[in-house]
Amino acid sequence: MEIKRETVGGPSDFRLRQLQARDMLRGDLEGEELEKFVEKSVMTTTVEKAVAWSQGNSIYPMTFGLACCAIEMMSIVGMRVDIARFGWEAFRASPRQADLLILSGRVSVKMAPVIRRIYDQMLEPKWAISMGACCSSMGVFNNYAIVPSDKFMPIDVHVPGCPPRPEALMHGILRLRDKIHGHPPDGWRERYDAVGTEEVLTPEHQRTSEQDAAINVFPGGDTAGA
Amino acid sequence: MPDATGLELTAHELRESVPESVLGTEFHRTRAVLLVSPEHVVSVLQQLHDKGYTFLASLHGVDYYPDEPRLGVLYELMDMHEVDRISVKTRVSTDDANLATATGVFPGAEFPEREVYDMFGVVFDGHPDMRRILMPEDFEGFPQRRDFPVGGEPVLFTYNEETSYGKDQ
Numbered sequence: 001m002e003i004k005r006e007t008v009g010g011p012s013d014f015r016l017r018q019l020q021a022r023d024m025l026r027g028d029l030e031g032e033e034l035e036k037f038v039e040k041s042v043m044t045t046t047v048e049k050a051v052a053w054s055q056g057n058s059i060y061p062m063t064f065g066l067a068c069c070a071i072e073m074m075s076i077v078g079m080r081v082d083i084a085r086f087g088w089e090a091f092r093a094s095p096r097q098a099d100l101l102i103l104s105g106r107v108s109v110k111m112a113p114v115i116r117r118i119y120d121q122m123l124e125p126k127w128a129i130s131m132g133a134c135c136s137s138m139g140v141f142n143n144y145a146i147v148p149s150d151k152f153m154p155i156d157v158h159v160p161g162c163p164p165r166p167e168a169l170m171h172g173i174l175r176l177r178d179k180i181h182g183h184p185p186d187g188w189r190e191r192y193d194a195v196g197t198e199e200v201l202t203p204e205h206q207r208t209s210e211q212d213a214a215i216n217v218f219p220g221g222d223t224a225g226a
Numbered sequence: 227m228p229d230a231t232g233l234e235l236t237a238h239e240l241r242e243s244v245p246e247s248v249l250g251t252e253f254h255r256t257r258a259v260l261l262v263s264p265e266h267v268v269s270v271l272q273q274l275h276d277k278g279y280t281f282l283a284s285l286h287g288v289d290y291y292p293d294e295p296r297l298g299v300l301y302e303l304m305d306m307h308e309v310d311r312i313s314v315k316t317r318v319s320t321d322d323a324n325l326a327t328a329t330g331v332f333p334g335a336e337f338p339e340r341e342v343y344d345m346f347g348v349v350f351d352g353h354p355d356m357r358r359i360l361m362p363e364d365f366e367g368f369p370q371r372r373d374f375p376v377g378g379e380p381v382l383f384t385y386n387e388e389t390s391y392g393k394d395q
Binding site for chain 2: 109110138142143144145146148
């Protein structure tokens with residue numbers, strides 16, 4: 001069966017759909033008309049994509065501040081850059097309930113095993129953002145007492161800055177969401193030896209501009225809203 | 227602060243009760259310092275405590291590399307009634323970095339002494355709990371000594387990814 005996708009026409013089109021839906025509920029639609037109606041109303045996807053979509057839009061970060069970056073991290077739940085828009089607002093005080101560990105600050109040699117244990121206590125699926133210069137490249141505190149976070153745990157997104165502005169962390173969070181949705185940011189496959197694991201779109205599955213505008217096209221990685 | 231004369235009087239008093247205890251005095255920018263030999267530190271502290279300097283405001287270490295003896299330990303005392311401060315400074319070498327603990331006179335010296343041990347390796351004999359306080363317990367060396375390397379790790383950036391350590395491993 002060939003699937004035809006149609007763009008939204010406007011208010012009249014919406015009224016037409018309403019009338020059609022009423023007809024369908026009354027049982028007046030039959031045969032080819034019913035087929036057409038169902039094609040318009042039903043969206044198909046895979047379970048993986050649907051799960052990834054919901055995971056990426058309901059991340060619970062861990063309440064965990066390490067240093068001065070934590071101030072910037074706290075401000076992203078405030079109203080100026082409000083991560084509640086993306087469903088990330090519920091900071092959890094327990095690693096068992098959290099999905100995301102934001103390393104906000106420098107990690108000392110003594111703190112590293114603690115962080116590793118907290119990360120291990122988090123339930124799969126879990127992600128980690130390394131925020132700021134210190135826990136990515138050790139920044140100005142590059143001395144005997146500090147350890148880069150890549151040395152003891154896997155990091156999904158590095159957010160540079162000293163400290164990063166809340167907008168920068170926001171950008172990192174959105175990149176992580178893209179990654180969860182199946183659109184990994186460039187470069188991580190090379191870093192994690194994951195070349196060859198990508199899903200390849202064959203030419204006949206390439207999206208067209210009409211598909212981009214259609215309401216019921218839902219490829220992995222795209223989300224409604226936001 | 228005792229003025230320069232007051233400092234000399236204090237030093238004289240201490241010398242009278244404990245001979246050879248005070249090696250010298252410094253008076254610089256209204257700050258009075260008693261230079262004390264390491265073996266007499268506790269008795270000097272006890273006497274100053276009895277004189278009214280009942281508050282140990284700070285206890286810290288210094289590395290005077292390359293001077294010898296290298297390590298210095300400073301006790302900043304305060305008289306809370308007279309609002310009067312005096313410093314007691316002593317020097318020990320790295321080969322024999324041992325001092326008697328001041329916890330008998332000032333119980334609050336426990337954590338600062340642990341920190342001085344952690345950072346400079348001065349062992350305070352008689353201390354109730356002589357362990358590292360900030361660095362991990364298996365850390366080797368004393369990081370605030372000036373011959374301790376700053377440390378840190380080379381970080382892989384785009385500009386050095388061809389030449390950096392990461393390529394060899």
